[in-house]
Amino acid sequence: xxxxxxxxxxxxxxxxxxxxxxxxxxxxxxxxxxxxxxxxxxxxxxxxxxxxxxxxxxxxxxxxxxxxxxxxxxxxxxxxxxxxxxxxxxxxxxxxxxxxxxxxxxxxxxxxxxxxxxxxxxxxxxxxxxxxxxxxxxxxxxxxxxxxxxxxxxxxxxxxxxxxxxxxxxxxxxxxxxxxxxxxxxxxxxxxxxxxxxxxxxxxxxxxxxxxxxxxxxxxxxxxxxxxxxxxxxxxxxxxxxxxxxxxxxxxxxxxxxxxxxxxxxxxxxxxxxxxxxxxxxxxxxxxxxxxxxxxxxxxxxxxxxxxxxxxxxxxxxxxxxxxxxxxxx
Amino acid sequence: xxxxxxxxxxxxxxxxxxxxxxxxxxxxxxxxxxxxxxxxxxxxxxxxxxxxxxxxxxxxxxxxxxxxxxxxxxxxxxxxxxxxxxxxxxxxxxxxxxxxxxxxxxxxxxxxxxxxxxxxxxxxxxxxxxxxxxxxxxxxxxxxxxxxxxxxxxxxxxxxxxxxxxxxxxxxxxxxxxxxxxxxxxxxxxxxxxxxxxxxxxxxxxxxxxxxxxxxxxxxxxxxxxxxxxxxxxxxxxxxxxxxxxxxxxxxxxxxxxxxxxxxxxxxxxxxxxxxxxxxxxxxxxxxxxxxxxxxxxxxxxxxxxxxxx
Numbered sequence: 001x002x003x004x005x006x007x008x009x010x011x012x013x014x015x016x017x018x019x020x021x022x023x024x025x026x027x028x029x030x031x032x033x034x035x036x037x038x039x040x041x042x043x044x045x046x047x048x049x050x051x052x053x054x055x056x057x058x059x060x061x062x063x064x065x066x067x068x069x070x071x072x073x074x075x076x077x078x079x080x081x082x083x084x085x086x087x088x089x090x091x092x093x094x095x096x097x098x099x100x101x102x103x104x105x106x107x108x109x110x111x112x113x114x115x116x117x118x119x120x121x122x123x124x125x126x127x128x129x130x131x132x133x134x135x136x137x138x139x140x141x142x143x144x145x146x147x148x149x150x151x152x153x154x155x156x157x158x159x160x161x162x163x164x165x166x167x168x169x170x171x172x173x174x175x176x177x178x179x180x181x182x183x184x185x186x187x188x189x190x191x192x193x194x195x196x197x198x199x200x201x202x203x204x205x206x207x208x209x210x211x212x213x214x215x216x217x218x219x220x221x222x223x224x225x226x227x228x229x230x231x232x233x234x235x236x237x238x239x240x241x242x243x244x245x246x247x248x249x250x251x252x253x254x255x256x257x258x259x260x261x262x263x264x265x266x267x268x269x270x271x272x273x274x275x276x277x278x279x280x281x282x283x284x285x286x287x288x289x290x291x292x293x294x295x296x297x298x299x300x301x302x303x304x305x306x307x308x309x310x311x312x313x314x315x316x317x318x319x320x321x322x323x324x325x326x327x328x329x330x
Numbered sequence: 331x332x333x334x335x336x337x338x339x340x341x342x343x344x345x346x347x348x349x350x351x352x353x354x355x356x357x358x359x360x361x362x363x364x365x366x367x368x369x370x371x372x373x374x375x376x377x378x379x380x381x382x383x384x385x386x387x388x389x390x391x392x393x394x395x396x397x398x399x400x401x402x403x404x405x406x407x408x409x410x411x412x413x414x415x416x417x418x419x420x421x422x423x424x425x426x427x428x429x430x431x432x433x434x435x436x437x438x439x440x441x442x443x444x445x446x447x448x449x450x451x452x453x454x455x456x457x458x459x460x461x462x463x464x465x466x467x468x469x470x471x472x473x474x475x476x477x478x479x480x481x482x483x484x485x486x487x488x489x490x491x492x493x494x495x496x497x498x499x500x501x502x503x504x505x506x507x508x509x510x511x512x513x514x515x516x517x518x519x520x521x522x523x524x525x526x527x528x529x530x531x532x533x534x535x536x537x538x539x540x541x542x543x544x545x546x547x548x549x550x551x552x553x554x555x556x557x558x559x560x561x562x563x564x565x566x567x568x569x570x571x572x573x574x575x576x577x578x579x580x581x582x583x584x585x586x587x588x589x590x591x592x593x594x595x596x597x598x599x600x601x602x603x604x605x606x607x608x609x610x611x612x613x614x615x616x617x618x619x620x621x622x623x624x625x626x627x628x629x630x631x632x633x634x635x636x637x638x639x640x
Contacts, residue, residue: 088541089540097535106629107554107555120542121541168540
C-alpha cells in the first residue's frame with residue numbers, strides 16, 4: 001500500500017524558565033493509506049506533542065521541532081512556513097481533539113464551523129458548502145441535519161458534538177486524520193459508537209488514522225498497528241496482534257498486566273510501580289530502568305539497541321541483545 | 331425575548347422613580363433655597379417667589395408636583411434662568427454632551443480593544459509591556475490632570491490644538507483624549523486578559539487545525555468570545571464617561587449638559603436638578619438595557635437561558 005507519512009528521528013522540545021523539556025526524543029514511524037496506527041502511552045509521554053507536531057500546531061515559541069523530518073506524501077513538512085502549513089491543515093491532515101465540549105466555538109453555529117474550512121480551502125459557493133455540510137452530518141449520523149446546521153454547540157450532547165468535530169475534520173476529505181484521545185471524554189456507550197463511526201468512515205474514505213490514546217481497549221478495537229511511547233521515545237512497535245500476544249518490552253508487558261481481565265477472576269491488578277522520568281533531564285540509558293523488574297547495569301548507562309522480532313515488530317530493550325543473552329545463559 | 335423586554339422596561343421605570351425620589355429627598359435635605367444667595371433681604375419678595383414656584387407648600391405636595399412633571403416630561407422653567415425651560419436647557423446641552431460622550435466611548439472602545447488584542451498576541455513581548463504601561467498610566471492619571479497637561483503641552487506650549495470650546499473637529503481632539511484615556515486603559519487590560527484566556531481554548535487550536543488564517547481566527551473565533559467581559563464592563567464605563575463629561579466640559583468650557591447639572595446643584599435650581607438627574611438616569615438605564623441585549627447577540631447561550639428563565 002501507498003506510504004503517506006514518514007516520520008524520522010523527530011525531536012520536539014519546549015524551552016521553559018526551568019530549562020529545556022525534551023518532550024519527544026527521536027520518534028520514527030510511518031503510515032500507509034487507509035491504515036490505523038495507535039500511539040499508546042501514559043500521560044506526559046509525548047504522544048500528544050508528537051501528534052500536534054505533525055501538523056506543526058505546537059506553540060512556537062516555547063516549543064520547537066529541534067531535529068528530524070516529517071515527510072507527508074514525499075513532502076518535507078518540518079521546514080514549511082506557517083502560511084504553507086495552512087494549506088495542508090484541514091485539507092490533507094486533520095485533527096480531532098480530546099474534549100468535544102471545548103473543541104467547538106460556543107458562539108458560532110455548527111453550520112459556520114463546519115463550512116468555514118471548506119470555504120477557506122476550496123473555491124465553492126455557500127450553497128455547495130451547505131450541501132457538503134449536510135452530507136457530512138449525515139455521514140457521522142446526526143439526524144435532522146438541516147435544522148441542526150443552524151444550532152449552537154450547547155444544544156448538542158457530548159457524543160453528538162464529537163460527531164460534529166469528526167465531520168469538521170473530514171469535510172475537506174483529508175488523507176490523514178489525527179485523533180488525539182477522541183473518546184477519553186465520552187461515556188463508554190458513546191465511546192463504542194464513536195469507534196464504530198471511525199471504522200465505517202475509514203472503510204468509506206480510506207483515510208489513514210493516527211489514534212493517540214492511553215486506553216488499550218480502544219486500541220484493541222480499531223488499531224492495525226501500535227506504537228508504545230515512553231518518556232518521549234517509541235520503545236516498542238508492531239502489529240496489534242504481535243503487541244498484544246508477544247509484547248517485547250517490560251513496559252508493554254506491564255501495561256497489559258495492568259488491565260482488568262474478565263477471564264481471570266479474583267486476580268489482583270498489577271500496576272507498574274513508580275513514575276516516568278523527569279523530561280528536563282532524561283536518563284541517558286533506558287528511561288524505564290527505574291521501574292523495570294529486569295533492570296541491569298547496562299540499562300542505566302546505555303540506551304538499548306533496537307531488536308527486530310519480525311518485519312513490523314521491534315522493541316528497544318537490552319533483554320533481547322545477543323551479548324546479554326549469552327551472559328545470562330553462561 | 332418580548333416578555334424579558336417588558337419586564338426590563340418596567341424595572342427601568344421603577345429605577346428611575348427610585349432615583350427621582352432619592353434626588354428629591356436629598357434636595358430637600360440640603361439646607362438653603364434658591365433665593366438664599368440673592369441679596370433679596372426683603373422677606374415679602376422671597377415669600378412671593380416661593381409661592382410662585384410652589385416652594386411654600388408641604389414637601390408631599392411638592393413631591394407630587396415633581397412626579398407629575400417627570401411623567402409629562404415637562405419640568406417647567408428654570409428658577410435661575412427664567413427665560414429658559416428645563417427642556418430648553420436639555421435640548422441645547424444634551425446634543426453636545428452626547429457628541430463628546432459618543433466620540434469618547436467609540437475611541438476608547440476601538441483603541442482599547444485593538445491595544446488589548448495586540449498585547450495579548452505579543453504576550454510578554456515588548457509591545458505587550460508597552461501597551462500595558464500605557465494602560466496603567468491611563469488608569470492612574472485622573473482625567474482632569476490629563477486634561478490640564480494636554481492643554482498646557484499641546485495648546486499653550488506647542489500651540490497645535492485650540493485650548494477650549496467645542497466649535498470644530500480640531501476642538502474636539504483634546505477633550506476626547508482626556509475623556510477616553512481612562513476607559514480605553516480599562517478596556518485594553520480587560521481585553522488582553524480575556525483574549526489570553528480565550529487563545530488557550532481548544533476551539534482556537536481546532537480553528538488553527540482547520541487551516542484558517544490568523545486574522546480569521548482572531549476576529550471570528552477569539553474576539554467574539556473575548557469581548558463578553560468587555561460588554562459587561564461597558565455599563566460601568568458609560569457611567570464613568572457620563573460623570574467624566576461634567577469635569578471635562580468644565581475644563582474645556584464646553585457648553586454641554588454637565589455645566590447645567592453642576593450649576594443647578596450649586597444654585598438649588600430644583601427643576602433643573604430634577605430634569606437633568608432624571609434625564610441622566612433614564613439615559614444610563616437604557617444603555618445598561620442595551621448592554622444586556624448585546625450579550626444575547628455575542629453569546630447564544632445567554633439568550634436561551636433568559637427565555638427559559640422567564
